[in-house]
Amino acid sequence: MTTIILAILIGGAFGIALDRVGATNPDLIIGMLRLSRLHLMKTILLAIGFASILLLGGILAGIADPGNLSVKGAHLGVLLGGILLGVGFAVAGYCPGTGLAAGATGRKDAMFFVLGGLSGAAAFMASYSWVKSTGILTKLFGGKTTLGAISGTDYPALLSSIPGEWLGIAMGLALVGIAVALPDSLRGHSRIPEAAGKEMGS
Amino acid sequence: MILDGILWDIVDPQVVVESPEAKSGFASPNAYLNKSGGKYAKSVANPVNYSFVFVLAIIAGATLSALMRGGVGRAQRVMPDIWRANLGDSPLKRYLAAFIAGFIVLYGARLAGGCTSGHMMSGVMQTAISGYIFTAGAFLAGIPTAILLFNKEG
Numbered sequence: 001m002t003t004i005i006l007a008i009l010i011g012g013a014f015g016i017a018l019d020r021v022g023a024t025n026p027d028l029i030i031g032m033l034r035l036s037r038l039h040l041m042k043t044i045l046l047a048i049g050f051a052s053i054l055l056l057g058g059i060l061a062g063i064a065d066p067g068n069l070s071v072k073g074a075h076l077g078v079l080l081g082g083i084l085l086g087v088g089f090a091v092a093g094y095c096p097g098t099g100l101a102a103g104a105t106g107r108k109d110a111m112f113f114v115l116g117g118l119s120g121a122a123a124f125m126a127s128y129s130w131v132k133s134t135g136i137l138t139k140l141f142g143g144k145t146t147l148g149a150i151s152g153t154d155y156p157a158l159l160s161s162i163p164g165e166w167l168g169i170a171m172g173l174a175l176v177g178i179a180v181a182l183p184d185s186l187r188g189h190s191r192i193p194e195a196a197g198k199e200m201g202s
Numbered sequence: 203m204i205l206d207g208i209l210w211d212i213v214d215p216q217v218v219v220e221s222p223e224a225k226s227g228f229a230s231p232n233a234y235l236n237k238s239g240g241k242y243a244k245s246v247a248n249p250v251n252y253s254f255v256f257v258l259a260i261i262a263g264a265t266l267s268a269l270m271r272g273g274v275g276r277a278q279r280v281m282p283d284i285w286r287a288n289l290g291d292s293p294l295k296r297y298l299a300a301f302i303a304g305f306i307v308l309y310g311a312r313l314a315g316g317c318t319s320g321h322m323m324s325g326v327m328q329t330a331i332s333g334y335i336f337t338a339g340a341f342l343a344g345i346p347t348a349i350l351l352f353n354k355e356g
Contacts, residue, residue: 003252011256015263019271024264026282027356033341033348036355044323052327072316072325074332081314082321082339088307089340090347092300093282095318096311097260099304104261105268106279108293109300116304123305124312128234131313147329158331168329175326188355 015101024102026093026109033090035186042179049175056168059150066152071144076136147171284356314339 021043022028031037058064072078089095094102094113102110124131131137142156148164149157157164224240228247235242245251268274277286281296289295311317314336316325322340325333 004250004255007252007255008259011259012263012266014256015260015265016267017263018260019264019267024268025278027278027284030282030284030348030352033344034352035345035349048323048327051323052329055327056329069328070324071328071330072321072332074330074335075315078314078316078321078332078335079339081310081312082336083343084310085307085314085317086310086340086343086345087347088303088305088310089318090344090351092303092307093285094300094303094307096308097317097319099307100257101260101264104264106274108279109281109296112297112300113304113307116301116306117308118304119301120305120308120310121312124309125232125234128232128237132233141331145331147331150329164329168327171329172327 014097015104018098018101019105023098024105024107024110026102026107029093029095029098030090036188038182038184038186042182042184045175045179045182049172049177049179052168052172052175056150056165056172059152060165060169066150069150069153069155071146071153071155073143074140074145075138075143076140077131080136282356284352284354287354287356288352 018024021040023040023043028037028040032040055064055069059066085095092099092109092113094110096117099110099113099117103114141158145156145158146153146164146168147158148162148167149155149160150164150168159167224236224243226238226240226244228240228243230236230240230243230246235246245253277283280293281291285296307317314321315332316336318340321330321333321336326337327333
């Protein structure tokens with residue numbers, strides 16, 4: 001029951017945050033990918049960097065339980081899947097989570113995106129045996145590997161001699177630094193995105 | 203994913219069966235639902251679990267947020283401005299493209315074993331190698347696609 005309440009609270013907060021930062025707006029996602037409106041890129045880098053510092057700092061301080069880490073496996077399918085996702089992300093301006101949230105805000109194209117997504121997931125389910133037989137799901141870099149060794153976990157490390165907690169905090173600081181240093185735009189004129197509430201006029 | 207399984211389970215009750223031999227207590231003739239000791243098969247049989255409720259909560263949270271800021275404009279609800287500026291204002295074309303893009307995105311996410319949230323956000327914050335690989339793939343493909351497709355600023 002506690003986990004269900006947590007799912008409602010964290011999922012609800014995630015949905016609100018996605019919409020408030022503008023991640024449900026495909027103009028901002030496409031603008032980020034064509035490098036003309038980097039606001040969302042800065043937001044995401046800041047979020048990941050800050051979370052990384054909190055998470056690994058928390059583990060170092062003994063506040064966070066390293067058993068809660070969940071590292072996914074590395075294989076060629078991760079790269080190929082990332083490429084496929086990147087193409088669709090650019091065409092639609094949605095990724096799986098933001099598409100769902102955008103559909104909930106009333107965007108009709110996002111609802112078609114979600115329907116296509118359900119079909120795509122079903123197609124993967126149906127083709128899983130074949131995909132597996134091609135060998136692209138064979139693990140790379142030791143599978144569920146992290147940059148440095150994080151104590152209290154069994155995950156293999158790429159750089160096993162460096163403490164993973166400190167490496168993670170350093171990466172987090174670097175991401176926050178990039179988020180702050182990135183300009184609002186790398187090409188074209190940068191338009192300040194309309195405040196979310198003013199979208200009615202567009 | 204799990205939503206798909208539930209829909210499939212309604213159409214074909216044979217898709218998930220209780221199995222005392224499987225680690226999760228559930229099994230499926232589908233190789234994907236049956237992997238990891240029937241972990242996904244169990245989720246289909248018991249939909250009120252963390253992931254599924256999380257998805258419903260995202261929908262509720264985004265709906266609430268949109269209502270609080272006055273909703274999304276009528277034209278924006280059909281397609282983004284940048285699409286209209288570059289590819290015309292046919293809703294049918296946009297909906298078809300969004301459907302196909304959704305198919306590719308979710309097929310890719312399942313193949314990768316995660317998406318922007320699981321690999322890029324959760325993965326990179328834990329310094330997971332898979333997160334860096336996924337992020338590289340997504341942006342190396344996404345940036346040129348967006349630049350080629352949406353030449354005008356919109």
